Amino acid sequence: MNRLKILLVEDNPTLARQTGEFLEGHGWQVDFANCGQFALQLALTEIYDLILLDLNLPDIDGIEVCRQLRQQAPTATPILMLTARDAFADKAQGFHSGADDYLCKPFDPRELALRCEALARRRELHRNDEICIGTLRISGRRREATRSGQPLKLTAITFNILWELACAYPEPLSRSELSHRIWGDDPPDSDALKSHIYSLRRQLDRPFPEPMLKTISNIGFKLEQPGAN
Numbered sequence: 001m002n003r004l005k006i007l008l009v010e011d012n013p014t015l016a017r018q019t020g021e022f023l024e025g026h027g028w029q030v031d032f033a034n035c036g037q038f039a040l041q042l043a044l045t046e047i048y049d050l051i052l053l054d055l056n057l058p059d060i061d062g063i064e065v066c067r068q069l070r071q072q073a074p075t076a077t078p079i080l081m082l083t084a085r086d087a088f089a090d091k092a093q094g095f096h097s098g099a100d101d102y103l104c105k106p107f108d109p110r111e112l113a114l115r116c117e118a119l120a121r122r123r124e125l126h127r128n129d130e131i132c133i134g135t136l137r138i139s140g141r142r143r144e145a146t147r148s149g150q151p152l153k154l155t156a157i158t159f160n161i162l163w164e165l166a167c168a169y170p171e172p173l174s175r176s177e178l179s180h181r182i183w184g185d186d187p188p189d190s191d192a193l194k195s196h197i198y199s200l201r202r203q204l205d206r207p208f209p210e211p212m213l214k215t216i217s218n219i220g221f222k223l224e225q226p227g228a229n
Helices: 013-024 038-046 062-072 090-095 109-127 157-167 177-184 189-204
Strands: 005-009 030-031 049-052 080-085 101-104 132-135 138-141 144-147 213-216 222-223
Touching: 005 013, 005 038, 013 030, 013 109, 013 138, 030 038, 038 062, 049 062, 049 109, 062 080, 062 090, 080 090, 080 109, 090 132, 101 109, 132 157, 138 157, 157 177, 157 189, 157 222, 177 189, 177 222, 189 213
Parallel strands: 005 030, 005 049, 049 080, 080 101
Antiparallel strands: 132 138, 138 144, 213 222
């Protein structure tokens, strides 16, 4: 399992610390939010592989957080609800608000880790489908891309960069996040990403009248559909 980036939304500091330490023991990165508003702020500005969401929060409850994420977030990040509410009606409400899974407290942290892995695998399977952004077509399964019907001659790394940017669309990816997604915890020197971005632009943009790959100053890169604004 690849290194996951997880948002843990839990207002109980002891449980948050214990759960976070256990997940970090798997080599996963964990960000913390102790209220619904901060959770929304993080989830709508950062890119996570998974959100672990407590229902009983001090400001807005997890059901409303889940609803707002499903309405506002550009990508459907898997959401696993963590709660002491075990009645069927509570579970149904959680799933209807957009949750992908439900785990009742108290829980075995080993089961939580297994559920995290299962949701991450499910997301990866979904990511193997075709992504279309205007005239750009990308097949994760076949690892092929075309723009306006013209095949793009991409290396393995430039395809991976294009795929990650397409998965994040319309949001940008920071240089550090993109580098981590391509090379994990062992990135090459700082000029490597710049070189591959240049190679990607030669295929994706140079033969066409309008570019799709945009550099966002002091942030990173994003894909933009020509004429969409």
